[in-house]
Amino acid sequence: MNYLYDFVTLLCIYSVLAIGLNLMIGYTGIFSMSHAALLGVGAYTSALLSMKAGFPFLVSMVCAVIVAALFSAIISVPSLRIAGDYFIVASMSLQIIIYEIFVTWIEVTNGPAGLPGIPRPNLFGFVIKTPQAYMWFSIVMLSLVVAAVYGIIHSPFGRVLRAMKEDPIAVQSLGESVVRAKVTIAILSSAIAGLAGSLYAHKMTFINPATFDIHESITIASMVILAGAGRVWGPIIGVFIIQAFPELLRFLEISGSHVGSIQKALYGLILILLMMFRPQGIFGKFKDTTLGVNKHVAKN
Amino acid sequence: MELFLQLMVSGLAMGSLYALLSMGYGLIYGTTGEFHVAHAGIFTFTGYFGYIVYEKMNLGLPAAILIATVFAAIMGVVLQSAVYEPMRRNNASHLSIFIAALGLMILLENVASILWGYSPLQFTDNGLKKPIRLDLFSFTPLQLVIVLTAAAVVTIVLLYLKKSRMGKAIRGVADSPEMAKIIGMSPQKVYIAVYALGSAISAPAAVLLAFDSGATPYRGTMLILLAAISMILGGIGSPGGAALAGLILGLTQNLALLFVPAEWANIVTYTLFLAIIFLIPTGFFGVKMAKKI
Amino acid sequence: MLLRIEHVSVRFGGIVAVNDSNFTVKENEITCLIGPNGAGKTTLFNLITGFLTPTTGSIHFRDQNITGMKPEKIVRLGIARTFQNLRLFNDMTVLENMLLAVPGKYNQSILRPLFLRPRLKKIEAGNIERALETLEYVGLGGKAGEIVDNLSYAEQKLLTIGRLLMTEADVLLLDEPASGLDKNSLDRIMPLVQDLKRQNKTILLIEHNMDIIRSIADQVVFLNQGQVLGVGTAEEIMSNPALTEIYFGGGAHHGEGA
Numbered sequence: 001m002n003y004l005y006d007f008v009t010l011l012c013i014y015s016v017l018a019i020g021l022n023l024m025i026g027y028t029g030i031f032s033m034s035h036a037a038l039l040g041v042g043a044y045t046s047a048l049l050s051m052k053a054g055f056p057f058l059v060s061m062v063c064a065v066i067v068a069a070l071f072s073a074i075i076s077v078p079s080l081r082i083a084g085d086y087f088i089v090a091s092m093s094l095q096i097i098i099y100e101i102f103v104t105w106i107e108v109t110n111g112p113a114g115l116p117g118i119p120r121p122n123l124f125g126f127v128i129k130t131p132q133a134y135m136w137f138s139i140v141m142l143s144l145v146v147a148a149v150y151g152i153i154h155s156p157f158g159r160v161l162r163a164m165k166e167d168p169i170a171v172q173s174l175g176e177s178v179v180r181a182k183v184t185i186a187i188l189s190s191a192i193a194g195l196a197g198s199l200y201a202h203k204m205t206f207i208n209p210a211t212f213d214i215h216e217s218i219t220i221a222s223m224v225i226l227a228g229a230g231r232v233w234g235p236i237i238g239v240f241i242i243q244a245f246p247e248l249l250r251f252l253e254i255s256g257s258h259v260g261s262i263q264k265a266l267y268g269l270i271l272i273l274l275m276m277f278r279p280q281g282i283f284g285k286f287k288d289t290t291l292g293v294n295k296h297v298a299k300n
Numbered sequence: 301m302e303l304f305l306q307l308m309v310s311g312l313a314m315g316s317l318y319a320l321l322s323m324g325y326g327l328i329y330g331t332t333g334e335f336h337v338a339h340a341g342i343f344t345f346t347g348y349f350g351y352i353v354y355e356k357m358n359l360g361l362p363a364a365i366l367i368a369t370v371f372a373a374i375m376g377v378v379l380q381s382a383v384y385e386p387m388r389r390n391n392a393s394h395l396s397i398f399i400a401a402l403g404l405m406i407l408l409e410n411v412a413s414i415l416w417g418y419s420p421l422q423f424t425d426n427g428l429k430k431p432i433r434l435d436l437f438s439f440t441p442l443q444l445v446i447v448l449t450a451a452a453v454v455t456i457v458l459l460y461l462k463k464s465r466m467g468k469a470i471r472g473v474a475d476s477p478e479m480a481k482i483i484g485m486s487p488q489k490v491y492i493a494v495y496a497l498g499s500a501i502s503a504p505a506a507v508l509l510a511f512d513s514g515a516t517p518y519r520g521t522m523l524i525l526l527a528a529i530s531m532i533l534g535g536i537g538s539p540g541g542a543a544l545a546g547l548i549l550g551l552t553q554n555l556a557l558l559f560v561p562a563e564w565a566n567i568v569t570y571t572l573f574l575a576i577i578f579l580i581p582t583g584f585f586g587v588k589m590a591k592k593i
Numbered sequence: 594m595l596l597r598i599e600h601v602s603v604r605f606g607g608i609v610a611v612n613d614s615n616f617t618v619k620e621n622e623i624t625c626l627i628g629p630n631g632a633g634k635t636t637l638f639n640l641i642t643g644f645l646t647p648t649t650g651s652i653h654f655r656d657q658n659i660t661g662m663k664p665e666k667i668v669r670l671g672i673a674r675t676f677q678n679l680r681l682f683n684d685m686t687v688l689e690n691m692l693l694a695v696p697g698k699y700n701q702s703i704l705r706p707l708f709l710r711p712r713l714k715k716i717e718a719g720n721i722e723r724a725l726e727t728l729e730y731v732g733l734g735g736k737a738g739e740i741v742d743n744l745s746y747a748e749q750k751l752l753t754i755g756r757l758l759m760t761e762a763d764v765l766l767l768d769e770p771a772s773g774l775d776k777n778s779l780d781r782i783m784p785l786v787q788d789l790k791r792q793n794k795t796i797l798l799i800e801h802n803m804d805i806i807r808s809i810a811d812q813v814v815f816l817n818q819g820q821v822l823g824v825g826t827a828e829e830i831m832s833n834p835a836l837t838e839i840y841f842g843g844g845a846h847h848g849e850g851a
Contacts, residue, residue, distance in 0.1 A: 029395055078578040085335055086581065088398070089528045093570045096525065100570075104563045148707055155706035155713065156697060163682050163693050170680035173642070174694040175668035175760055181701055188703060218406065225399060258414050265410035271403025276387055279396045287684045 042197020
């Protein structure tokens with residue numbers, strides 16, 4: 001049973017991350033290669049503040065969110081002024097820089113050996129320690145994130161995003177800054193990644209750099225691309241499919257040292273086939289959602 | 301002083317390899333606007349092609365380089381025709397093509413590791429890696445071969461792009477696809493030529509690098525970011541700029557070791573790069589900038 | 594002088610698209626930009642609205658130098674434009690298109706939709722009311738819920754003007770509002786353009802149709818090969834033989850624009 005609780009917990013945590021990344025890739029068309037690193041920033045920040053500075057859990061979590069957002073802002077603000085391809089390269093660089101810092105700055109992060117002994121969340125006296133409790137906690141957090149993203153998408157800002165996807169020049173000609181919208185989304189998306197990182201660290205109680213490397217960034221991006229932008233909660237399905245995938249491979253009894261490579265090779269193949277035959281993913285494009293304002297028209 | 305010179309030597313060699321990698325990658329991106337990261341996969345496979353020709357067919361290094369180059373060109377054309385061309389016909393966005401390229405890169409790197417394993421496949425060294433000691437520094441014949449090969453390839457390609465009909469068409473398409481039609485060449489032909497040429501340019505570097513440290517499945521992936529960085533630093537739309545930037549990057553990476561412990565070298569290099577492109581987005585020789593919003 | 598274009602030139606590679614152009618636009622007047630195809634009229638629009646930066650020269654709006662400013666900033670200062678190819682959001686409804694043009698401090702807010710939602714809804718309701726009124730005014734009453742793709746070409750053109758009005762800009766740049774319209778549609782659009790003047794708007798429009806120009810233009814600016822060759826009333830410009838030669842002689846289109 002614990003196995004199931006853990007599976008669902010991780011599903012929720014990665015869904016938070018994926019929903020955040022979907023804001024960038026699915027809704028705004030900005031491809032980020034640094035989300036695993038940002039997850040790591042959230043994880044290490046929250047872990048270190050709880051362990052070394054004695055901060056209460058909620059404060060550590062908030063700090064994780066802020067620090068992740070700051071790291072992203074360093075590259076978003078300059079590079080989104082230029083063009084999407086610059087952002088890809090900048091985010092790849094950021095991913096590598098952050099990962100290398102995790103590995104090299106041993107005094108703080110303990111390097112490849114990792115950071116054990118991360119405390120459980122203590123919410124006003126109640127300590128979340130059982131797998132079941134943590135599962136409910138993550139479900140609640142995921143629901144809050146889904147509600148928040150839903151609220152943002154169904155707002156004037158969401159409308160601007162949708163228009164930007166169709167014709168950014170027209171958006172500018174109506175007085176809205178496209179760069180500002182992109183930067184806002186990038187920072188929001190990274191803040192959410194920081195939140196996921198905090199949840200991850202206090203769940204696993206042990207973190208090490210390997211979880212936050214570039215291959216993980218690509219996997220998370222695959223989950224998002226698979227799901228598409230049509231539904232705010234769509235990425236949950238993308239995460240589920242890709243989390244469940246290794247279990248499936250176990251059934252097929254592919255043995256030995258090549259399992260990892262076969263799995264990754266198949267991820268690559270999925271991306272290729274998706275892009276060739278259904279680039280909008282399972283849930284379709286952003287434009288397929290309506291934004292609710294049209295209900296007012298029925299009155300007239 | 302000796303250390304400085306020694307690092308210059310290794311920097312020159314490494315830089316020459318980066319130059320070829322960046323030039324090939326940059327040519328493709330500059331002409332097509334497609335962020336073809338699968339170039340990394342082709343680079344990796346080319347290393348293995350070289351290994352097979354050299355070790356299994358026993359044909360010597362020059363033959364290995366030549367044959368591997370042909371294979372690389374073919375592979376580039378096959379991949380772009382099988383994956384990108386149908387997408388182009390469906391009006392796929394550049395973002396979609398990038399993601400497909402990413403998928404290709406992942407597929408290729410992992411197929412390579414399934415076929416040939418993780419451990420580097422070493423070429424038999426017949427003396428090319430034996431250092432020749434001079435007064436102040438030493439170098440290996442291999443390093444000399446690398447630098448000379450790179451210089452030759454860069455020169456030939458730049459001449460080709462400037463003088464030949466296809467070269468002009470390639471430069472024309474970089475400005476606008478309609479241009480190719482005006483010259484009388486179909487854009488599809490130009491795409492094929494660009495992918496063939498781009499893959500071929502980086503091929504000698506792949507073989508020589510594999511000769512130096514063995515053929516591995518992840519080599520291309522580790523270096524592709526460097527290639528993208530060089531391309532931007534050198535200026536998008538300038539293959540010569542990309543080559544030069546690759547050379548400078550290689551030198552910088554090595555010379556940084558004078559000031560900074562090895563573990564921090566990567567961090568320093570990438571942070572420096574980020575700072576530079578934010579200050580000079582067009583790169584040093586940038587003719588075109590990537591599309592503004 | 595509301596809008597001053599001074600010695601503006603713009604160069605692309607070897608081509609000089611606009612060459613040392615000078616003219617002014619007076620407040621509450623209708624100025625028409627005319628000239629053969631390729632004369633640089635749309636390029637001038639792009640320069641004025643910030644989509645292009647001049648290589649030399651400057652542009653002043655209400656004595657403020659707006660040269661090189663970003664398009665979205667210029668719109669907020671009070672200059673808005675339409676496009677020859679409309680650039681409507683075809684997958685969205687008429688109402689959504691209108692709402693996207695509203696100058697709102699909270700258009701890009703992510704905190705308000707989360708924490709001050711009722712307040713935001715109130716503002717939105719106000720905007721919707723204004724949008725519906727404006728749609729009525731331009732002649733699209735009842736079409737608010739329609740997907741733009743389903744509108745007729747004439748209705749789409751009316752929507753582009755409706756969107757402009759939502760921006761609250763005082764200076765409206767219309768790029769060939771009459772092109773592609775039949776007589777009935779022209780009768781819907783042209784009175785609207787004239788009425789805008791009565792609403793205290795200043796209008797700069799690119800037009801080919803000489804009848805229209807004669808009937809509504811306070812000032813005509815004649816452009817050819819990127820240069821301003823003449824500024825004056827419609828009569829003055831049209832009675833200048835050199836200019837009419839260029840306009841009607843060199844294969845230019847006249848009458849119903851295409």
